[in-house]
Amino acid sequence: MKIKYSFILGHSSEISFAEIKSLLNFLSIKFLILEFNKYFLIIETDSEIDVVSIMKQLGGVIKIGKIENEFLINEIEKAQNFLFDYLVKNKSNGKLKIGFSFYNTSSSFMSSFERASFLLKKKLKQQNIPVRIITSKKQDLSAVIVDKEKLIDRGFDFQILAFDDKFFITKTLAIQDYEKFGSIDYDRPKIDATSGMMPPKLAQIMLNLSKNRDIVYDPFCGSGTILLMAGELNYKKIIGSDISSRAVSDSVENIKWYEEKFNKKLNYEIFEADVLDLPQKILDEKINCIVTEGYLGKPLRGNESLDFIKKQIKELEILYLKSFEVFSKISSLNCVIISMPVFARAKELFYLHILDKISEYGFKQENLLDDKYLNERRTLIYKREDQKVYREIIKFVKL
Numbered sequence: 001m002k003i004k005y006s007f008i009l010g011h012s013s014e015i016s017f018a019e020i021k022s023l024l025n026f027l028s029i030k031f032l033i034l035e036f037n038k039y040f041l042i043i044e045t046d047s048e049i050d051v052v053s054i055m056k057q058l059g060g061v062i063k064i065g066k067i068e069n070e071f072l073i074n075e076i077e078k079a080q081n082f083l084f085d086y087l088v089k090n091k092s093n094g095k096l097k098i099g100f101s102f103y104n105t106s107s108s109f110m111s112s113f114e115r116a117s118f119l120l121k122k123k124l125k126q127q128n129i130p131v132r133i134i135t136s137k138k139q140d141l142s143a144v145i146v147d148k149e150k151l152i153d154r155g156f157d158f159q160i161l162a163f164d165d166k167f168f169i170t171k172t173l174a175i176q177d178y179e180k181f182g183s184i185d186y187d188r189p190k191i192d193a194t195s196g197m198m199p200p201k202l203a204q205i206m207l208n209l210s211k212n213r214d215i216v217y218d219p220f221c222g223s224g225t226i227l228l229m230a231g232e233l234n235y236k237k238i239i240g241s242d243i244s245s246r247a248v249s250d251s252v253e254n255i256k257w258y259e260e261k262f263n264k265k266l267n268y269e270i271f272e273a274d275v276l277d278l279p280q281k282i283l284d285e286k287i288n289c290i291v292t293e294g295y296l297g298k299p300l301r302g303n304e305s306l307d308f309i310k311k312q313i314k315e316l317e318i319l320y321l322k323s324f325e326v327f328s329k330i331s332s333l334n335c336v337i338i339s340m341p342v343f344a345r346a347k348e349l350f351y352l353h354i355l356d357k358i359s360e361y362g363f364k365q366e367n368l369l370d371d372k373y374l375n376e377r378r379t380l381i382y383k384r385e386d387q388k389v390y391r392e393i394i395k396f397v398k399l
């Protein structure tokens with residue numbers, strides 16, 4: 001039996017899409033893509049999938065739901081009748097709590113749907129089924145509201161997903177563990193604001209792009225965000241290094257905090273090293289994958305001259321290229337997932353122009369999505385508009 005699932009995507013939707021594809025492939029789940037837009041992805045599978053376990057592993061997805069029915073955009077009344085029958089059949093004891101989350105819908109559609117939902121409430125009341133509709137100022141209910149109102153176990157968060165001339169009604173089955181991400185981001189003892197704070201969600205996404213859970217290495221580990229998230233994903237061994245002794249001690253302290261807070265033991269090794277001068281022991285270690293956010297250069301204030309930016313880029317190009325020369329010597333290595341800096345200055349973007357040269361060290365850039373979703377460099381960009389440095393996410397496989 002074919003089943004359709006929806007994934008509500010985080011703010012860098014292409015990167016979330018690439019992560020889902022990668023994780024489902026890693027889990028050997030066969031699927032067909034029915035729709036992708038900046039709000040959601042819809043897939044079809046041949047059998048049920050464990051959405052709760054999948055949700056726990058994803059960094060770039062807010063909600064996962066199962067499609068219950070599909071209607072033409074002008075069939076709101078028909079949808080209301082369907083919801084009435086569905087709720088009568090699926091309600092539990094006590095007051096029925098329902099919420100609606102709208103994605104990719106027009107405002108006129110939303111207003112018509114909201115009117116229909118009040119009629120639905122009235123109809124249910126007439127059947128002696130008391131209903132509370134949970135609302136929010138936004139078009140959708142956040143994961144926090146869905147969680148606090150217990151809409152997964154004791155209620156319903158219906159996602160209304162519009163595309164082309166139709167809309168889907170979906171029941172949310174799993175939401176992102178926002179508390180855990182928030183805790184790793186803000187409660188850990190050590191953060192390094194000067195080297196750039198990597199969001200734990202992005203670290204988890206990058207790890208998923210590697211399709212690997214064996215031995216991972218981050219040679220620019222900073223305060224250890226990637227290492228912590230590798231712990232979350234149960235990697236067999238986690239190795240990190242950094243040129244700064246402070247970064248090394250920060251990473252160790254963060255991992256110890258994580259182990260205690262989440263009552264979990266990680267198999268890790270962290271040491272001080274210049275990426276250009278790695279100990280032979282590491283080159284001989286059975287490392288499968290490097291997942292890393294490289295050095296971003298000197299912190300920027302925003303008023304730097306063009307010359308300064310260009311000089312910084314030249315220096316970073318040399319560091320990154322030489323790093324790949326070192327990586328090529330790790331014989332067991334399969335892939336490198338790297339975040340490289342992109343400098344945004346007055347709407348112009350400045351990249352590191354080394355993608356072709358990296359191939360000379362025996363690496364091939366892998367497309368994370370079909371060409372139509374990638375930029376001209378065939379990469380994906382993770383950004384917030386107010387940032388001065390964006391992140392370019394690239395996957396290389398070792399030939």
Ligand SMILES: C[S@@+](CC[C@H](N)C(=O)[O-])C[C@H]1O[C@@H](n2cnc3c(N)ncnc32)[C@H](O)[C@@H]1O
Pocket residue numbers: 192195196197198219220221222223224225226241242243244247273274275276292293294295296
């Ligand atoms: C952007 S930070 C990494 C942040 C990390 N992903 C995190 O979340 O904490 C880059 C790190 O690269 C380190 N670094 C700079 N040059 C290096 C080199 N030649 N070898 C190793 N590490 C280096 C810096 O000390 C810094 O901690």
